[in-house]
Amino acid sequence: MDGDRKNKPRKIIHADCDCFFAAVEMRDNPALRDKPIAVGGSADKRGVIATCNYAARAFGVHSAMPTAQALKLCPKLVLCSGRMDEYKATAARIRAIFYQLTDRVEVVSIDEAYLDVSNVSDFQGSATRMAQWLKAEVQQQVGVTISIGIASNKFLAKVASDWQKPDGLFVIHPDYVADFIPSLAVGRIHGVGKVTEEKLKKRGILTCADLQTLPMTELSDVFGKFGITLYQRARGDDYREVVTERIRKSVSVERTFSQNISDSHQLQLALDKLLPILTQRYQGYESRQVRSVFAKVRFADFTATTVESTLNTAHLTGIRSTTTDWINAKCFQPLVQEAVGRGDLNIRLLGIGVRLRDPEGPCEQLSLF
Missing domain, CATH: 3.30.70.270 (Reverse transcriptase/Diguanylate cyclase domain)
Incomplete structure (x- = not known):
């Protein structure tokens, strides 16, 4: 793959x-x-x-x-x-x-x-x-x-x-890069500040097309390691991966409706549409232990409520989290009904999801601030 x-x-x-x-x-x-x-x-x-x-x-x-x-x-x-x-x-x-x-x-x-x-x-x-x-x-x-x-x-x-x-x-689009890049101002390259932009301007370098005329050796001599980056960016290249260290805590899906749901039949249809999406998103996490499942409802007045249930409750007995078979209406219906019962049947948003236990072994949590 x-x-x-x-x-x-x-x-x-x-x-x-x-x-x-x-x-x-x-x-x-x-x-x-x-x-x-x-x-x-x-x-x-x-x-x-x-x-x-x-x-x-x-x-x-x-x-x-x-x-x-x-x-x-x-x-x-x-x-x-x-x-x-x-x-x-x-x-x-x-x-x-x-x-x-x-x-x-x-x-x-x-x-x-x-x-x-x-x-x-x-x-x-x-x-x-x-x-x-x-x-x-x-x-x-x-x-x-x-x-x-x-x-x-x-x-x-x-x-x-x-x-x-x-x-x-x-x-x-990838097919458009060759046409898009040449006219791009060098100031649009991340990392090119006023000082670097002025240095390039003195050499007559205003666009990526201009920058493409300079060999990597010359850029490296003038700008050090950043010269290699300039060489790559001028051609639309960037080999950096999206780096994430976050351990996923939950898998969920929710939808905001264009018209509020006002009867139980519509609510069931909405739940039935969310279930296969949640199943698809859960695939790949079957090896993680499930801590609980939950349902979220936002009402017409924008108040919201969440009902959560651990796996040892009566209607969840027998769930095998190592498969996706247990993600069905029987699992989530009681949670949705309880959530809806906390307000009027005038639903703006419905969501369902799964809380996951942390994987065994040490893990690093990303500090965001």
């Missing part, structure tokens, strides 16, 4: 939240939506801007700018001091959605991540449909927007995610 994979273009998604800290502030205070806002330190304490919304960017405000300068450019700028606990909680909810799609998630900062979806069979294997689903789920469940880029490697995927911000979705 590994040999086959090397011959096939990878499918890499780069997901990047749009003005993340500012987006959370606008979500929680809708009165700020049409105003230029920024998150950062106060001007009298020599603070700097952490991020700002697009209304503020129209005045020239940007991250890492001194707050005093930002206020001169935009006197009506609304300055928010920042709520890191809330930003972390929101980021965790977004990551949970990523992990519903694939285990191969590399978190690179609080507001961005790479996903390797090369072997994901959901959505008929279409990375574009996966991206559309991710964007919709994050918007509906979390209340912020993300921009997504899709390409055959991490470099191109990151370039693509920035191409149509905010709330963008851009695909660089």
Whole structure:
């Protein structure tokens, strides 16, 4: 399988939240939506801007700018001091959605991540449909927007995610790379800062087409190890893998309905549609012990509830977690019914899932912050 994979273009998604800290502030205070806002330190304490919304960017405000300068450019700028606990909680909810799609998630900062979806069979294997689903789920469940880029490697995927911000979705197809790369400005290459860009500019290097004219030896002499990276990126090459150290804790599936479910027959049909998807996602984890199963319901008023049951309860007796046969309506129906009973039968979202025990032996947990 590994040999086959090397011959096939990878499918890499780069997901990047749009003005993340500012987006959370606008979500929680809708009165700020049409105003230029920024998150950062106060001007009298020599603070700097952490991020700002697009209304503020129209005045020239940007991250890492001194707050005093930002206020001169935009006197009506609304300055928010920042709520890191809330930003972390929101980021965790977004990551949970990523992990519903694939285990191969590399978190690179609080507001961005790479996903390797090369072997994901959901959505008929279409990375574009996966991206559309991710964007919709994050918007509906979390209340912020993300921009997504899709390409055959991490470099191109990151370039693509920035191409149509905010709330963008851009695909660089493998067959299009040869046409796309030459006109790409060298400043778009991750790692090329102002100093490196100025050095290249003095040599007449403005685009990747210009950069392609320099041999690797010359680039290495001038830029050291980064010269090799420049040589590769100028040709659209990036051999880095999506690196993840996360141990998966659960496997789940959930769907938000275009129209709320209001009768038990519709609810059963919805559950029946989720079961084969959960079965498919559970494949490959049969060797992991199942700790519990759960059902999640979100009602029309956006309140949510989760019912969880361990494997020693009556209706789960006899489950053999080393197969997928036990993932059926009999297993999840009681949980769904109990969850629905906690509110009115007016269901906006239904989800089902499995909690997994940690694998035996030591494992490293990725520190995200």
